[in-house]
Amino acid sequence: MFRKVSILYKENDNLAIETAMKVQEWLKNKNVECVLFHSVGAFSSFNHSEIMAIQSSDAVIVLGGDGTMLSASRIINGRKIPIIGINMGTLGFITEIQRTDLWKSLELIFSGSYDIEERSMLNAQVFRDEETINEYLGLNDLVIGKGIMAKISDFELIINNMYVSTIKADGIIISTPTGSTAYNLSAGGPILFPTLKGLVFTPICPHTLSVRPVVLPDNFIIDLVISSNVKDIFLTIDGQIGFPLKINDRVRCRVADEKTYLIAPVGRDYFRVLREKLRWGER
Structure with missing residues (x-):
């Protein structure tokens, strides 16, 4: 009680x-x-x-x-x-x-x-010149995208310290299973059952159509490096917290130790x- x-x-x-x-x-x-x-x-x-x-x-x-x-x-x-x-x-x-x-x-x-459902949260760190300048906690997602200028950006994708690809896209979404029915879904990402463990990596309008969303295990670490000098590019957490990024900034995302508990x-x-x-x- x-x-x-x-x-x-x-x-x-x-x-x-x-x-x-x-x-x-x-x-x-x-x-x-x-x-x-x-x-x-x-x-x-x-x-x-x-x-x-x-x-x-x-x-x-x-x-x-x-x-x-x-x-x-x-x-x-x-x-x-x-x-x-x-x-x-x-x-x-x-x-x-x-x-x-x-x-x-x-x-x-x-x-x-x-019933009480345990929901995964994500942790996002922003590195600039090898120093952590900000850290965030979110339940739904993080989004890296530009402001009002319709210009494509370059993102170096690194997973578990291994270079994967340089992706040209309007932006990137990394969502939790809870957030998979939010912006991720609108961008063509998959729906994950909300109590699953893991993260979804979803490019927003990628330049190469073969670049598709990927579901990753909950012990993987995703790094995104801003590799093009595009003005007005932001990191947004849960659509509510915004932080301006610069070229060569690194955003690191992982499943957080913290959880959210929802009564169902x-x-x-x-x-x-x-x-x-x-x-x-x-x-």
Whole structure:
């Protein structure tokens, strides 16, 4: 039973705020302590004590879309604190609970009827002149791509310290299985079952059509070196954190030691999710 819970809700979303307040009252009636009630979004910031409150919770309830879930996952930072995702948006691949099923699902979860799924995260390091200048943690993906100029870039692909190829493309996506249904899917990459271990390497509009997505084991290390002098090229983590890159910068990606833990309804059918979210089987 969860006794201490944090509630995070999508900022500037009246429905999410109103629903979060109702959930807070529901928890109070269940004698569950709400240790933090806070918005998540581009303009929301967390001080040290707020982060510590979240990281001391037994569980975190997140009301929003997948973007809100991604932000919450990075705040939890790999601690074994399960996330209860309530979909307040449209698609919602990571937010398992639909708003229409909210109270029934909460009753089941807080009576102990739930599964916890362990999801892989990725670690990304940026090297410049052989020094680490930044390090990031993500649940979905990292993307290296250009800004507004439609110009192809060169990327040296190195896997486990072995040179593979210099790839000409609009950009590169490296995604986790959880992120395989995000940008990776739009770029022609494969769908991976979300609890698999590994990474997907997917070029964005490669110059050579034979350069295809590759699924790699979870103990492989992927290095990408920016080998063309293209202005406005960025590393983006989960579509939310951006960092400008320069020629000869090296981005190293691996499966992180940290994990994200998601609460799923008992008997949840992932292929039903694909049917409902991606319209599989529709004519």
